[in-house]
Amino acid sequence: MTLTREPIEGPVAAAVAAVGRTARLTAAALAGLPAALFRRDCRATFLRQLYLIGIGSLAVATVVALFTGMILGLQLGIAFRQFSQELMVAFTLSYAMLREMGPFMTGIILAACVGSSMAAQLGTMTVNEEVAALEMMSVDPIRFLVVPRLWAMTLMAPILSFYTCVIAFLGGALVGYTQLNIPFLQFIGQVMEAAEPKDLYVGLLKAAVFGVLISGISCAVGFATTQGAAGVGASTRRAVILSFLAILVGGYFITRFFYVF
Amino acid sequence: MSSEPAIVFEGVVKRFGPRRVLDGLALSVAKGELFVIIGPSGTGKSVTLKLASGQLFPTAGTVRLLGEDLGALGSRALAKLRRRVGYLFQSGALLGWKTLAENVALPLAERDRLPPAQVEGRVRAALAEVGLADAGDLYPAEVSGGMVKRAAFARAIIEDPEVLFFDEPTSGLDPVMARTVDNLIAQVGRARGATCVVVTHDLAGALRYADRIGFLKDGRFLQVAAPDAILHTPVPEVRAFLEAQRVEHRP
Numbered sequence: 001m002t003l004t005r006e007p008i009e010g011p012v013a014a015a016v017a018a019v020g021r022t023a024r025l026t027a028a029a030l031a032g033l034p035a036a037l038f039r040r041d042c043r044a045t046f047l048r049q050l051y052l053i054g055i056g057s058l059a060v061a062t063v064v065a066l067f068t069g070m071i072l073g074l075q076l077g078i079a080f081r082q083f084s085q086e087l088m089v090a091f092t093l094s095y096a097m098l099r100e101m102g103p104f105m106t107g108i109i110l111a112a113c114v115g116s117s118m119a120a121q122l123g124t125m126t127v128n129e130e131v132a133a134l135e136m137m138s139v140d141p142i143r144f145l146v147v148p149r150l151w152a153m154t155l156m157a158p159i160l161s162f163y164t165c166v167i168a169f170l171g172g173a174l175v176g177y178t179q180l181n182i183p184f185l186q187f188i189g190q191v192m193e194a195a196e197p198k199d200l201y202v203g204l205l206k207a208a209v210f211g212v213l214i215s216g217i218s219c220a221v222g223f224a225t226t227q228g229a230a231g232v233g234a235s236t237r238r239a240v241i242l243s244f245l246a247i248l249v250g251g252y253f254i255t256r257f258f259y260v261f
Numbered sequence: 262m263s264s265e266p267a268i269v270f271e272g273v274v275k276r277f278g279p280r281r282v283l284d285g286l287a288l289s290v291a292k293g294e295l296f297v298i299i300g301p302s303g304t305g306k307s308v309t310l311k312l313a314s315g316q317l318f319p320t321a322g323t324v325r326l327l328g329e330d331l332g333a334l335g336s337r338a339l340a341k342l343r344r345r346v347g348y349l350f351q352s353g354a355l356l357g358w359k360t361l362a363e364n365v366a367l368p369l370a371e372r373d374r375l376p377p378a379q380v381e382g383r384v385r386a387a388l389a390e391v392g393l394a395d396a397g398d399l400y401p402a403e404v405s406g407g408m409v410k411r412a413a414f415a416r417a418i419i420e421d422p423e424v425l426f427f428d429e430p431t432s433g434l435d436p437v438m439a440r441t442v443d444n445l446i447a448q449v450g451r452a453r454g455a456t457c458v459v460v461t462h463d464l465a466g467a468l469r470y471a472d473r474i475g476f477l478k479d480g481r482f483l484q485v486a487a488p489d490a491i492l493h494t495p496v497p498e499v500r501a502f503l504e505a506q507r508v509e510h511r512p
């Protein structure tokens with residue numbers, strides 16, 4: 001697959017071509033797993049990306065998850081208190097986080113924190129002709145640059161998603177204890193009771209799919225960068241917006257697939 | 262087919278949107294020839310090199326490299342053909358997160374997957390050739406533009422490719438280092454028999470090693486000739502170039 005190519009004329013044709021390019025790039029990167037594991041340089045980048053993604057988004061994920069848990073706890077608490085059903089807060093929080101909010105928020109955080117910088121970095125490399133130089137050296141930019149990033153994010157996303165859920169439960173339990181007079185351990189116990197293995201697995205799968213979508217889109221957008229530094233800025237923004245859209249649309253269809261049929 | 266030229270352009274037109282950069286360009290570079298392209302800034306010299314190496318494709322006309330029609334090649338075949346080609350980008354295009362030595366090692370380590378011990382010796386030799394023996398451990402951001410250029414030069418020639426494209430190999434270099442690089446080009450061209458296409462603004466240097474020089478302007482070659490003929494050129498634009506650089510014919 002060649003990345004250096006001519007621009008395609010016309011907005012519709014260009015959009016269709018961009019989707020096709022992103023899909024091909026993502027598929028090629030997914031197929032490159034052996035390289036990420038067994039090729040020295042690729043593996044080094046893979047491990048560094050794992051670290052960057054994990055550590056880089058941990059602080060943001062912690063704060064976001066904690067307050068999401070607290071906000072949900074508060075809102076649900078206000079609602080359920082009217083029926084004296086305060087413990088339902090834990091049940092509902094468990095469902096909401098495991099099924100939707102955990103993977104969704106992880107996706108948003110990853111798109112904003114990591115996808116943007118992937119697009120910026122690959123975009124800068126593209127306008128500096130570094131990507132063209134790799135191709136001229138017959139070093140496949142997808143294997144060299146995309147495979148380690150995509151697999152690192154795909155692996156890291158479920159882990160972060162699980163972490164996000166746990167922190168949100170703690171946030172909910174905190175609100176439950178301070179505002180709703182639910183003992184901390186009882187709240188957590190209720191959360192565990194409500195948690196279905198299926199919800200957990202589907203949520204983790206969803207996060208992994210988001211990881212594929214975000215990294216695939218961000219890398220493809222980065223490679224499509226033109227026109228220097230301004231182009232890099234535009235690509236960064238485009239990568240984040242398209243990732244958000246992909247997370248929303250993709251999330252809906254995964255939910256539909258696993259819970260409706 | 263050893264008689265076929267290494268590079269052939271036939272009626273090549275290259276447009277970017279409404280802008281016509283090349284307009285019916287014809288060119289034939291023989292195997293082992295040292296061909297130099299000169300011309301004003303922005304006339305399409307870099308575009309010509311990119312067309313010749315399959316990074317861009319013509320709007321009309323055909324480009325043949327080592328007997329292959331580049332427009333007809335699939336991406337796999339193109340990647341295979343590129344193994345026989347070295348390319349020095351005008352900007353150097355080194356990877357920013359790798360040291361100069363790691364950059365020069367890239368084709369050997371990443372493409373050919375040679376063992377590190379074997380790579381190291383060749384990289385050290387290549388860096389020494391361009392006067393960077395002590396700079397191997399520095400990152401591109403830590404060295405001067407001229408040093409980046411020289412490391413990129415070393416990276417382009419380290420595989421001993423059959424065809425080499427150099428986009429302004431000596432711009433940004435001091436005169437002494439420019440002479441060193443000119444000599445290296447002459448050496449890879451003469452001793453190793455590589456076909457070289459060099460884009461440069463340094464006409465004095467080019468006159469020393471070129472087999473032929475082509476003057477590109479307005480999408481075509483105004484003149485393609487041996488250095489001697491270029492020195493006695495009747496073409497006013499080429500004359501102007503010579504005079505601006507004070508290149509005089511010394512008998």
Ligand SMILES: Nc1ncnc2c1ncn2[C@@H]1O[C@H](COP(=O)(O)OP(=O)(O)OP(=O)(O)O)[C@@H](O)[C@H]1O
Nearest residue numbers: 277278282300301302303304305306307308309351
């Ligand atoms: N990818 C591209 N998209 C659009 N226009 C381009 C592209 N590449 C080159 N051009 C245009 O083609 C023209 C020729 O560019 P090129 O880089 O070949 O000039 P050059 O002869 O190498 O000049 P210089 O001596 O300054 O390097 C320029 O006007 C440039 O704007």
Ligand SMILES: [Mg+2]
Nearest residue numbers: 306307351428
């Ligand atoms: Mg140029």
